[in-house]
Amino acid sequence: MIRAKKDEKIKLVMKSADQMHNLNIDELGVKLPITKAGNTAPVEFVSSKIGEFEYYCSIGQHRANGQTGTLIVE
Ligand SMILES: [Cu+2]
DSSP states (O other): OEEEOTTSEEEEEEEOOSSOEEEEEGGGTEEEEEEOTTOEEEEEEEOOOOEEEEEEOOSTTTTTTTOEEEEEEO
């Protein structure tokens, strides 16, 4: 779980440790590209929305296998 405040700059750094992954937060329009094992990908964004938003990896069955989490913006 990640917590942030509305209208604050949020910086996430995704590190693909074992294989290719990406990261998506649909409601906030966040979409990190597919990133190969051993690489990192940063993203910065601001959420003007308050709420709980799911982030997930959309590759193959990764989401179904638990590559999800929650970003809480308060
Ligand atoms: Cu993945």
